[in-house]
Amino acid sequence: MNLKNTLCAAVAASFLTAGVASAENLTIATVNNGDMIRMQGMTEDFTKKTGHTVEWVTLEENVLRQRVTTDITTKGGAFDIMTIGMYETPIWGKNGWLVPLNDLSEGYNAADILPAMAGGLSHEGTLFAAPFYGESSMIMYRKDLFEKAGITMPKSPSWSHIARAARKMTNRETGVNGICLRGKAGWGEGGAFITAMSNSFGARWFDDKWNAQFDTREWSDTLNFFKNMMDDAGPAGYATNGFNENLSLFQQGKCGMWIDATVAASFVTNPKDSTVADKVGFALAPDNGMGRRSNWLWAWALAIPAGTKKEAAAKQFIEWATSNGYIELVAAKEGWANVPPGARTSLYENPNYKDIPFAKMTLESILSADPNNSTVEPSPYVGVQFAAIPEFAGIATEVSQEFSAAYAGKQSIAAALQKAQTITNDAMEAAGYK
Amino acid sequence: MATQHSRSAARLMMAPAVVLLLGWMLVPLIMTVFFSFKKYLPLRGDKLSDGLEWVGFLNYERFISSGSFWPSVQTTLVIVVSVLVITVTLGILLALLLDQPMWGQGVVRILVIAPFFVMPTVSALVWKNMFMDPINGILAHLWMFFGAEPVLWLSQASVPSIILIVSWQWLPFATLILLTAIQSLDGEQLEASEMDGAPKLKRFWHIVLPHLSRAITIVILIQTIFILSIFAEIFVTTGGAFGTKTLTYLIFQRVLDSQNVGLGSAGGVYAIILANIVAIFLMRIVGKNLDN
Amino acid sequence: MARAVTNQRKATNTLFAWAIGLLIFFPILWTILTSFKTEAQAINDPPIFFFFDWTLENYAAVMERSDYAKFLWNSIIIAVGSTILGVIIAVPAAWSMAFVPSKRTKDILLWMLSTKMLPAVGVLYPIYLIFIGLGILDSRLGLVVVLMLINLPIIVWMLYTYFKEIPVDILEAARMDGASLRDEIIHVLTPMAIPGIASTVLLNIILAWNEAFWTLNLTAAKAAPLTAFIASYSSPEGLFFAKLSAASTMAIAPILIMGWFSQKQLVRGLTFGAVK
Secondary structure: OHHHHHHHHHHHHHHHHOOOOOOOEEEEEEEOOHHHHHHHHOHHHHHHHHOOEEEEEEEOHHHHHHHHHHHHHOOOOOOOEEEEEOOHHHHHHHOOOEOOOOOOOHHHOHHHEOHHHHHHOEEOOEEOOEEEEEEEEEEEEEHHHHHHHOOOOOOOOEHHHHHHHHHHHOEOOOOEEEEEOOOOOOOOOHHHHHHHHHHHOOOOOEOOOOOEOOOOHHHHHHHHHHHHHHHHHOOOOHHHOOHHHHHHHHHOOOEEEEEEEOOHHHHHOOOOOOOOHHHEEEEEOOEOOOOOEOOOEEEEEEEOEOOOOOHHHHHHHHHHHOOHHHHHHHHHHHOHHHOOOOOEHHHHHOHHHHOOOOHHHHHHHHHOOOOOOOOOOOOOOOOOOOOOOOOHHHHHHHHHHHHHHHHOOOOOHHHHHHHHHHHHHHHHHHOOOO | OOOHHHHHHHHHHHHHHHHHHHHHHHHHHHHHHHHHOEEOOHHHOOOHHHOOEEOOOHHHHHHHHOOOHHHHHHHHHHHHHHHHHHHHHHHHHHHHHHHOOOOOHHHHHHHHHHHHHOOHHHHHHHHHHHHOOOOOOHHHHHHHHOOOOOOOHHHHOHHHHHHHHHHHHHHHHHHHHHHHHHHOOOHHHHHHHHHOOOOHHHHHHHHHHHHHHHHHHHHHHHHHHHHHOOOHHHHHHOOOOOOOOOHHHHHHHHHHHOOOHHHHHHHHHHHHHHHHHHHHHHHHHHHHHHOO | OOOOOOHHHHHHHHHHHHHHHHHHHHHHHHHHHHOOOOHHHHOOOOOOOOOOOOOOHHHHHHHHHOOHHHHHHHHHHHHHHHHHHHHHHHHHHHHHHHHOOOOOHHHHHHHHHHHHHOOHHHHHHHHHHHHHHHOOOOOHHHHHHHHHHHHHHHHHHHHHHHHHHOOHHHHHHHHHOOOOHHHHHHHHHHHHHHHHHHHHHHHHHHHHHHOOOHHHHOOOOOOOOHHHHHHOOOOOOOOOHHHHHHHHHHHHHHHHHHHHHHHHHHHHHOOOOOOO
């Protein structure tokens, strides 16, 4: 295995140094968010530099995930590069399905990748996917509404402060909800939020023997706190709200606070789409005085499936798309506010980027999340808002469905936790953990 | 009447379709049954080429003992039956209306059929975000206009919302087929009964409805097949929460979210059994209409 | 219909039918209207109906971002190809079932329909592996075959019901004249069956056009049809309604226009309910 890796690396390196061996046509599967769409518009620059052409397969997040997973597990070879997240990378890397990226060229400066990102995209110290952009979550709040209510927002607030502020700002007459949060079923939607939040309440998914922990007080505290706060100060129907629903509400001025992905900061401060663009402040995601905050860590990254015949060209593409050069290219064409954030340390040292209002808070949020040590009590898994084991997506989707039903008042929180406990333990047993 | 010669020719002509469908059904069916007895977790590195571990009926037990199984069967049946009742009833009424003389009949007809042309994903997205959203949806604005509290469609009335969306998609199909059936109704027969002075309702009950029975059968059969496998309408709107998980959706979760192909395949076998029970049931009720 | 109808009754019918027709059509109309708004106007509170600044920027954005023509072309090839292939295979089968029925004809017919009840996702892995093995992953040919198989039962059944309407006497007359089986099908039966075949074709093009499981899961860059095009516009991060509406309008417009022009055909050929 080692010998093979070294050989592969040597071959790849010789290709790289030999320059463009032949022009290839790369097929790249990617997710349909703003930064990725922007990259598609820049492809010409890559083709000009290397001679390779690119064909894009752009899909919505869930469809993309199911599409690339089917292809990688069957060695379908439909794609030369796949866009995957922090959840998939370590699992796939462990299975030997991805080409290791430990031999990227000197000029690429892999050491510049934010350590938190590189850590989440590696398995046993080997980088398997290069981050295109990274994100954490933070509080976005309406400075004007806080002022009106006579409350201040500390830089790193506690949950009780947030709940108090949310209740105070809520005005059902004018349609202002104190706080908007994700309640939508799905492990990447409401599931991600509540898991990250539960970390600050001292909860965890599994103990060190992989037993589900939903029967603990910490989980019931988390859910009760969330539901009480949202019932009092959240928007109607929050149990079906995900990222997009909350984004439109916030942009319409219907939320006092919104805790969500740091990338949303550029949307809510964009005067073209947002009615509250000049009134938004940022703060770290809340904590509960237990030493963990409720922010997550995520990256969309580019990886090469093992077995592709176009490995050298694929590596060239990854080096191009995740380089500082690319960031400068976007900055020159679309301004610094639109460069892919959260992947490289040097971006946050760049004087041009310092003026961006959300830059500092984004970096601090990213730095305060640690996938290897995300829970108060020790846990056996890696990941902040997920556990990087193959079974997690399935379990967490089902668990989050039960939680959403509890938010909607269709069942009690105790019943939802009871079901979550059974679902999780059954699935872990089926997977052979016990 | 048919000669031996034409009989064998007939078999020969039927052969391509039968063989193809047999292959299309048997190959996946056999593979589904095969996987259902195996431990097949692709993300754990299980590969077909390495051989899979035989686990007996374990997947079947696991699938059926999950708390989601029976509710999902129930949801499936509720959705199928409700959509059928709604589309057939409204379809008949609409077909009767469209059969009446009016101005711009062609345009109205295309307006009514149009939803059938819309991809399920698109219609689910449109309904969820532009209509049923409790704050920005048009229905919420309508409710508030009349001073009512907006309905939380997808969380409080989740199954009815799905039924509404699916019915909207399939009503055009029912209407179209029932309309053609009504148009083939003998005008003279109707006029005769009209002259007899038979009341409208009675006329409908004794002449129109029996005439439509075969068309209704067709509508029910074809729609059942498609509605049993609805997916996008649930995936986009509720993500399977609030009791909207159908059997198809549950299998989807097992195969693609959990990446447990063995378990999902066992679910597939159950789904085939359920579909056949539904089919037999349907045949009992409506099958005789196909005989003529 | 020689029945005298008063204008008043006709007016009531018209009013009523138009109201219902517009109600049913409204979601589509709303999608089309939204496609001409800006993203901010699309989620405006209260909703704006007509008095907004009509803009084509969403269409421009969609055209710039994706190769619409490629997706459209793939959709056309796959939908039309699979339907034609299906009809070629189904005509003989339906013919023999309608005119030389045996005791088992009805069973075969129902069995064919029941093959459609197999949940697709359960066989995703096997089919995917077969496609890899045959080297037809992400090829239009592969999708044409799969969609043909999916819709074949419906095609056979529709043609069967149509053929059954054709009076057997005519065929027997032709047979008496010494027409061969081949002549019988090509020269006698087919011309009579054109309306039925036409509406079968139309209905199946619609079904194939909207099929979103296999067309998404078995394609990548080359053979992806409009369903994949839509999947690149639904729920990204950020506001997307106006753009999704534009993409949706572009995805359904061709089939809607086809439906508009051929609706008479579509209705005429559907003889499912006809009782003779």
